[in-house]
Amino acid sequence: MRVVKSVVExxxxxxxxxxxxxxxxxxxTMGYLHNGHLQLIEQAKRMCDAVIVSMFVNPTQFGPKExxxxxxxxxxxxxxxxxxSEVDFLFNPETKDMYVPDYGTYVExxxxxxxxxxxxRPTHFRGVATVVAKLLNICKPHIAVFGQKDAQQVFIIKxxxxxxxxxxxxxxxxxxxxxxGLAMSSRNVYLSPEERANATVLHESLKYAEKKIxxxxxxxxxxxxxxQQMIRSKGAPSVDYVAVIDPEMFRETDTITKPTVLVALAxxxxxxxxxxxxxxxxx
Amino acid sequence: MRVVKSVVExxxxxxxxxxxxxxxxxxxTMGYLHNGHLQLIEQAKRMCDAVIVSMFVNPTQFGPKExxxxxxxxxxxxxxxxxxSEVDFLFNPETKDMYVPDYGTYVExxxxxxxxxxxxRPTHFRGVATVVAKLLNICKPHIAVFGQKDAQQVFIIKxxxxxxxxxxxxxxxxxxxxxxGLAMSSRNVYLSPEERANATVLHESLKYAEKKIxxxxxxxxxxxxxxQQMIRSKGAPSVDYVAVIDPEMFRETDTITKPTVLVALAxxxxxxxxxxxxxxxxx
Numbered sequence: 001m002r003v004v005k006s007v008v009e010x011x012x013x014x015x016x017x018x019x020x021x022x023x024x025x026x027x028x029t030m031g032y033l034h035n036g037h038l039q040l041i042e043q044a045k046r047m048c049d050a051v052i053v054s055m056f057v058n059p060t061q062f063g064p065k066e067x068x069x070x071x072x073x074x075x076x077x078x079x080x081x082x083x084x085s086e087v088d089f090l091f092n093p094e095t096k097d098m099y100v101p102d103y104g105t106y107v108e109x110x111x112x113x114x115x116x117x118x119x120x121r122p123t124h125f126r127g128v129a130t131v132v133a134k135l136l137n138i139c140k141p142h143i144a145v146f147g148q149k150d151a152q153q154v155f156i157i158k159x160x161x162x163x164x165x166x167x168x169x170x171x172x173x174x175x176x177x178x179x180x181g182l183a184m185s186s187r188n189v190y191l192s193p194e195e196r197a198n199a200t201v202l203h204e205s206l207k208y209a210e211k212k213i214x215x216x217x218x219x220x221x222x223x224x225x226x227x228q229q230m231i232r233s234k235g236a237p238s239v240d241y242v243a244v245i246d247p248e249m250f251r252e253t254d255t256i257t258k259p260t261v262l263v264a265l266a267x268x269x270x271x272x273x274x275x276x277x278x279x280x281x282x283x
Numbered sequence: 284m285r286v287v288k289s290v291v292e293x294x295x296x297x298x299x300x301x302x303x304x305x306x307x308x309x310x311x312t313m314g315y316l317h318n319g320h321l322q323l324i325e326q327a328k329r330m331c332d333a334v335i336v337s338m339f340v341n342p343t344q345f346g347p348k349e350x351x352x353x354x355x356x357x358x359x360x361x362x363x364x365x366x367x368s369e370v371d372f373l374f375n376p377e378t379k380d381m382y383v384p385d386y387g388t389y390v391e392x393x394x395x396x397x398x399x400x401x402x403x404r405p406t407h408f409r410g411v412a413t414v415v416a417k418l419l420n421i422c423k424p425h426i427a428v429f430g431q432k433d434a435q436q437v438f439i440i441k442x443x444x445x446x447x448x449x450x451x452x453x454x455x456x457x458x459x460x461x462x463x464g465l466a467m468s469s470r471n472v473y474l475s476p477e478e479r480a481n482a483t484v485l486h487e488s489l490k491y492a493e494k495k496i497x498x499x500x501x502x503x504x505x506x507x508x509x510x511q512q513m514i515r516s517k518g519a520p521s522v523d524y525v526a527v528i529d530p531e532m533f534r535e536t537d538t539i540t541k542p543t544v545l546v547a548l549a550x551x552x553x554x555x556x557x558x559x560x561x562x563x564x565x566x
Contacts, residue, residue, distance in 0.1 A: 011450045019302065102532070104395075105412070105446035109388045129388070130447075133416075137448040163388035164413070165420040167294045249385070 001083050003090045007098075007138050010052075010091050014140035022049040026141035026168075028132060031055040032072040033081045036176040036184035040145045041085045043173045052139045053082050054091040056098065060106075061127030067271075072189050091139060098134065107133045107164070109156045112250040116264060117152050117275070120240055128153055129160050136166050144168050149175045149183050151264055151277045155250045175276070177203065183276045195269040198234035202267060205230045205242075206278040209263045213280050218256045220244045223263075231267055240266035240273070247279065259283055284366050286373045290381075290421050293335075293374050297423035305332040309424035309451075311415060314338040315355040316364045319459040319467035323428045324368045326456045335372040335422045336365050342378060343389075344410030350554075355472055374422060381417065390416045390447070392439045395533040399547060400435050400558070403523055411436055412443050419449050427451050432458045432466050434547055434560045438533045458559070460486065466559045478552040481517035485550060488513045488525075489561040492546045496563050501539045503527045506546075514550055523549035523556070530562065542566055 004010045017024050025048030027040045037053075044051045055078055062068035075092070082090050106126050112118070113125035136144065144161075146154050158170050176184045181203035182196075191199060205227040217223055224242045231239055245262040246253050253261070264277035287293045300307050308331030310323045320336075327334045338361055345351035358375070365373050389409050395401070396408035419427065427444075429437050441453050459467045464486030465479075474482060488510040500506055507525045514522055526535050528545040536544070547560035 007448055011448075015450075019304070021302070100445070102394075103446055105390065105392045105443045107388065107390050107416075107447070111387045133390075134446075134448045137450060140450075160388045162383070163386055163417075164390070165290055165294075165417045167298075167420060167423070 001087050001090060003079065003092060005092055005094060005097075007093060010089070010093075010138050011140065013089060014052075014138070017050050018140060023143070024048060024139065024141045025051045026135065026139045026144045027051065027053045028135050028144065028146070029053060029055055030057045030071065030186065031078045032074060032186040032189075033078050034176075034184045034186060034188075036147055036149065038081065038085055039176050040147055040173050041082070041087060043171065044143065044145045045086065047143050047171065048141075050088045051086075052089040052091055052141065053087045054093075054135050054139065056091075056093055056095075056131070056135075058127060058131040059095060059099065060130055061124050063121055063123060066121070067187075067190075072186055091135075093138075098131070106130045107160060109159050109163070112152060112156050112159065115152075115250075115252060116241055116243055116245075117266065120266070125153070125156050129156060132157050133160065133164070133166070136161075136168055141168055143171055145171045145173060147175065148172050148279075149185065149275070149277070151245075151247075151262055151279075152250065155247075181207075183274075185274065187272060187274065190272040191269060194235060195237075195272065198237065199269055199274060201231050201234040202265060202274060202276040205265065206263055206276060210278060210280045213256060213261070213263075213282055220254050220256065227265070231265075235269065237270075238268040240268065256282055284370050284373060286362065286375060288375055288377060288380075290376060293372070293376075293421050294423065296372060297335075297421070300333050301423060306426070307331060307422065307424040308334045309418065309422045309427045310334065310336045311418050311427065311429070312336060312338055313340045313354065313469065314361045315357060315469040315472075316361050317459075317467045317469060317471075319430055319432065321364065321368055322459050323430055323456050324365070324370060326454065327426065327428045328369065330426050330428075330454065331424075333371045334369075335374055335424065336370045337374040337376075337418050337422065339374075339376055339378075339381065339414070339418075341410060341414040342382065343413055344407050346404055346406060349404070350470075350473075355469055374418075376421075381414070389413045390443060392442050392446070395435060395439050395442065398435075398533075398535060399524055399526055399528075400549065403549070408436070408439050412439060415440055416443065416447070416449070419444075419451055424451055426454055428454045428456060430458065431455050431562075432468065432558070432560070434528075434530075434545055434562075435533065438530075464490075466557075468557065470555060470557065473555040474552060477518060478520075478555065481520065482552055482557060484514050484517040485548060485557060485559040488548065489546055489559060493561060493563045496539060496544070496565055503537050503539065510548070514548075518552065520553075521551040523551065539565055
C-alpha cells in the first residue's frame with residue numbers, strides 16, 4: 001500500500017494505472033474507519049483492479065458551528081486498517097493543498113441540496129459535491145463507492161456525476177449496523193454510554209415504519225408522529241426531521257404512493273447528531 | 284474528421300486516444316467559426332496528436348434577455364472549416380443531452396465571476412464554468428485552448444481548473460483582429476455597416492491606453508474618462524465598462540502599480556455588445 005499526499009502524484013499514479021488498463025476503484029472517506037468503511041473497501045476490491053481510499057476531513061462540508069475541529073482522527077490506526085484490507089493507495093492530502101488560500105470554485109446541486117440535511121446544514125452538500133468533484137479529478141476512478149447511510153449525499157453525488165458528465169460509475173453499498181442495529185458512523189464515538197444505548201431507537205423506529213407501511217399506512221403525518229414519539233421516549237433527544245422521500249426525485253411526500261420510499265431521519269443526542277434511513281418497499 | 288453527437292461516444296473515443304498514448308487537445312467553441320477560432324485550432328494542432336473542436340451554443344451562459352436564440356449558427360459552414368483545418372473530432376451535442384430535463388448541478392467561481400461582465404451578466408460565468416467542466420469530463424483533453432479575447436472567462440476557467448483539480452493544461456492564445464483592429468467575434472455579424480466602421484474605436488482606445496500608460500499615466504480615473512470620451516465620440520455607443528485590472532487576482536484597480544495590467548472594456552453598438560482587452564506592460 002502506498003500513502004500518497006500529493007495531488008499531482010495521485011493523478012500521475014491514476015494515469016499510470018489507466019494506461020496499464022487497470023480498473024480503478026475509489027472509496028472517499030473522512031478517515032476514522034469503521035466496519036462500514038471496510039465493507040465499502042471490500043466492495044471496491046471485488047469490482048476493481050486497484051483501490052484508492054481517500055482520507056480527508058473536508059472543511060467545506062462543515063458549517064461554522066459544526067464539529068470540524070473535534071471530528072475524530074487517527075491516521076495511524078486508519079493506515080493499519082487500510083493495509084489489512086489490502087488497499088493499494090491511501091490518498092491523504094493536506095487541507096492547504098486541497099484548498100489554496102485564494103480558493104473560490106464550488107460545485108452545487110441546487111434542489112435536493114436544500115431539503116432535510118441541507119435545510120439544517122445549508123452549505124454542507126455544496127462542500128460534499130465540491131470535494132467529491134475534486135477527488136474524482138484527482139483519483140480518476142472507474143467506480144466510486146459510497147454508503148447508503150448518507151442517502152441524500154448519495155443522491156446528490158449521483159446527480160452531480162450525471163449532470164457534469166463525470167465518466168465514473170457510482171456504486172452504493174448498504175448500511176452496515178452494529179449488532180443492536182445502530183448504523184455505523186465515525187460520530188458514534190461521541191455518544192455517552194447512555195446515549196449509545198438510547199440511540200438504537202433510530203433503527204427501531206425505521207423497522208416500525210417498515211412494518212406500518214407494509215401493513216398499509218399511507219399517511220406520512222401519522223407515521224412521522226408515531227416515529228417521533230417513539231424516538232423522544234428514549235432520553236429525550238431532539239429530532240431534526242423524520243421524512244418520507246420519493247427516492248427517484250428526492251422530494252418529500254405527504255402520501256405514500258410509490259413502490260419504494262426512503263424513510264430518513266436525523267436526531268441529536270446531546271451534541272451528537274446521528275442520521276439513519278431505510279429504503280422501504282411499499283408492496 | 285468524425286462528427287460526434289453522443290456524449291458517451293465522445294468519452295469512449297477520448298479513452299481510446301488516451302490508451303493509445305495520444306495527446307488530446309480541446310478547442311471549445313459555440314460554432315460560427317471565424318479566424319480567431321481557426322488560430323486556436325492551429326495552436327491545438329501544434330501541441331497535440333488529436334484535436335477535438337466542440338461546437339455547442341450553451342444556453343446556461345446566456346441571460347434570459349440575451350441573444351441565445353439569435354446567436355449565429357451555420358453548422359455546415361463550420362463543419363467544412365473544421366475539415367479544412369484537419370480537426371479530428373467535431374463534438375456537436377444536442378442541448379437536451381447536455382442539459383436533461385431535471386438538470387441541476389452548477390460550477391461557480393465565486394469572486395471574479397461577479398465583476399465586469401459578471402455584474403452585467405450575473406449567471407454568465409456560472410454557465411461558462413459549468414459547460415467547460417462538462418466538456419472537460421466528456422472530451423478528456425490534456426490541453427484546452429481558449430482565446431484571450433474573453434480575458435475574464437480565461438481567468439475563471441484557469442481558476443476552476445486549479446480549484447477542482449482538473450488534470451488539464453489551459454493554453455491561452457492571443458486575440459486575432461481584423462485588418463482595421465476589430466477583435467474577431469461571432470457577434471460582429473450583428474453590426475450594421477456604420478456600427479462596424481465605428482467599432483474600430485475599441486481597439487483604438489486600447490492602443491491609446493497603452494500609450495498613456497507607457498508615458499506614465501497611473502491614474503485609472505483619468506484613463507477611463509479619456510477612453511470613454513474617445514469611444515462615445517463614435518456613433519454614441521453605450522459603454523458598459525472600461526476597467527483596469529490586476530491580471531493576477533482579477534480585481535479592479537484605481538492606481539496602476541503592477542508591471543502588467545489588463546485594460547478591458549465592453550461597449551454596446553445598438554443591440555450588439557462587444558468586448559475587447561489588452562494586456563499592457565507598464566514598464
